[in-house]
Amino acid sequence: MLTNNSKDQLIIKILIAFAAIVYLVGLFVDVAGDAAKYAAIAKNIYHSGDFVNLTIHGDAYDQKPPFLFWLSTLGYALFGISNFSFKLFPVLYGLLGLFFVYKLGSSMYSKQVGKLAALLLGFSEIYYLYSVDVHTDVVLLSNMAFALWQLHEYLKSKKAVNFVLGFFGVGLSVMTKGPIGLFVPALAVISYLLFNQQYRELFNPKWILGLLITFVTAIPAFYGLYNQFGLEGIEFFFWTNNFGRIAGTYVGSTNTDYFFYLHTLLYIFAPWGFVLFFAIFFEFKSLAGRKANKADYFLHGGIWLFFLILSVARGKSPNYILIIMPLLTVLLAKWLNYFLEKPETGLYRVVTKLQGAIVVLLWVCLMLFVGYLFPMKQFAYWGLIVVGLVGTWFIYKQGSTPAIRFFAPSMLVITLLSFFLNAHILPYIFQYQSSIVATRVFNEKADADARLYNYDYEQFELFFYGRDEVELIEDSTELKVVTANPDSWIFCYEKGLKDIQALEVPVDTIYEFKHRGVYRTGIQFINPSSRERSLGTTFLVKLK
Structure with a gap:
């Protein structure tokens, strides 16, 4: 119940301005882990001009389709290579997703629900966090919200333009994170038709045309994989990279916590996580006592089977939930709009006290x-x-x-x-992500013809932050070849340092850094009294 009261409108405008500042500040924060890997892949595209054959440290890359990398490459082309330019267009695209969520909520229920849904998502920790730690999923959310909005509009109006745009949005979702981008819209549409008893529509040949639009939109992803990996790349795209994560047969996934996304939502969707579960409870209670409207079938079809699959999958990560956040946020907005319309009820008092x-x-x-x-x-x-x-x-x-x-x-x-x-x-x-610190030391101190190498370090920060192309040393044989070259700089852990020293090559300088990966902080690091004990050591070795 957002009113036109001038004082309330001013409060909302001030908060939106403050949120914009927070999103802006996040553009300048360093990146590590997967985000650094994505930044490095986009850097390779920028330097090579090849937008479909993706690479990382000289090897062909098949994990993600190219849409996110294209957005970041645009930033590099306009502003040079930096944290800001890597994040700018993915974050702007993610913020565009808030408009699509507004349109989705408006299409399904009302403009009031749409406005609330956009505000809830834009002022949530999951959106703030993944606008700093940029993943494919925040871009996927925008494409998913657009596809769901257009497909729901088509189901209501039967307009061809909504049909085409809807499947174009599905194609962009596939271009962002693979065939998983097709799954949620398909479930939402099938549920809508099935429970509204539109059985003939389920078997209408027009859906084949929709899939063709999706396929054509996603051709750059297929082409790059086929060009680099052949048919194995296509199989990986459609099967291994998605269903292998679910089954736990790919990337060593072993998370068997079936309640992972339930407790993760409580904090990652802060400050709305608890009231979301409150709204879900009343949604199911309401559905048990009355017939759902048409939009409810679209809503629940797009959420719950996919949520169940995520929950039983062996591969889990908080960002995976972003694909259904447009629908979950609309569900929450729908019920908060209902709660706040009845301030005289006990239910209103419970919800407001909980949020307080x-x-x-x-x-x-x-x-x-x-x-x-x-x-x-x-x-x-x-x-x-x-x-x-x-x-x-x-x-x-x-x-x-x-x-x-x-x-x-x-x-x-x-x-x-x-x-x-x-x-x-x-x-x-x-400051403890020493790979970035070490790379900046190299960028500042190394001669113009010096080369930086990554040995025995499993992450990707060097490949993004290095001023020139950084090379990966994969084994001791390659290490022996590299150490024969003067003015080589090698970043490594203590084991790597011992391997270098065992070769008895002339060393100019050894830089030592305290290290703790951003994604591996843990309680011991967070606690100031035990932080020093949690730190490891890395080295940057300059050879003569």
């Missing part, structure tokens, strides 16, 4: 992070916290509607938490 408790909990977490775990010394940052506390009090006391008192404090605290994550906590942690 979440606001308090998030403030406690924020103070714990910046006051103890990663203490801040900047006076201006503490001033911002004071402003946030005063703003929260003002909204609760002066907000003119139940809706603004419900939403705005949560939006404020999650945005503050994300701001300090981007501006303070992540930069602090990244």
Whole structure:
């Protein structure tokens, strides 16, 4: 229930402006792990001009289709290679997805539900986080929301333009993360037709035309894989890379926690995770007591079977849930709109008290992070916290509607938490991501004709941050060849250093770094009293 009250509108506009600043700050944060790998692949595209035959450290790459990399390559072409240019267009594309979520909610239920859904998603930790740690999934979410919006419009209006755009959106989803992008729209459409008893429509030949549109849109992905891997690449794209992760036969996936996405949603969808489960409970309770409307079948068809598959799959990661977040967010918006229309009921009081408790909990977490775990010394940052506390009090006391008192404090605290994550906590942690630190040492100190090598280090940061092409040393035989070349720089762990020393080659300088990977922090690192004990050691070896 977002009203036209001028005071409430001003509060929302201020929060949106603050959120925009947070998203902007996140563009400059370093990347590691998969995000660094994607940045390096886009860097290779930029240098080679080859947009379909993807490579990483000189080897052909088959894990992801090229759509994300194209967006980042555009950033490199306009602004040069940097964190900012890698993230800019994927993040902007992700933010465009909020508009598509608004249109999806409006198409399925009402404009009010659409507005709420877009706000809920844009002011959620999952969206803030994956706009910093850029994965294919935030781009996939946008394409998925667009496809679902257009397909639902087609089911309502039977307009050909919605049909074509819907399957074009499905094709873009396939171009972003493979055939999994076809699965959710197919389930949503089949469920809609089946439960609305439109059985003839299920077998209409027009769906073959839709699949053809999808296939044609995704041709660049197929072409690159076939060109580099032959038919094995096509098999990998359609089967191994998706169903192998589900079965646990690919990339060593072993997560058997069937409740992983349930408890993950509680924090990754903060501050709305708890009320989401509240809304899901009442949605099923409502469905048990009445006949669902047409949009409900589209909604639940697109969510629950896929959610079940994700839950039983051996390969799990929090970002995998993003593909169904457009529908989950619409479901939540639908019920929050209902709750807040009835402020006199006990149900309203329960929901508002629950969300108020979440606001308090998030403030406690924020103070714990910046006051103890990663203490801040900047006076201006503490001033911002004071402003946030005063703003929260003002909204609760002066907000003119139940809706603004419900939403705005949560939006404020999650945005503050994300701001300090981007501006303070992540930069602090990244000083221990020694691969990036070492690469910057090389970029600054090495001669123009020096070469940087990666030996015995399993991640990809060097390939993105290195000023020139970085080479991978895969075994001791290759190491022996490299060490025969003067002015080689080799990044490695202690084992790699011992391998180099065993060759008795002349060494100029050994740079030593404290190391803890951003994705492997753990309780011992987070706790200041045990942080030093959690650190490993890496080395950058400059040969004579």
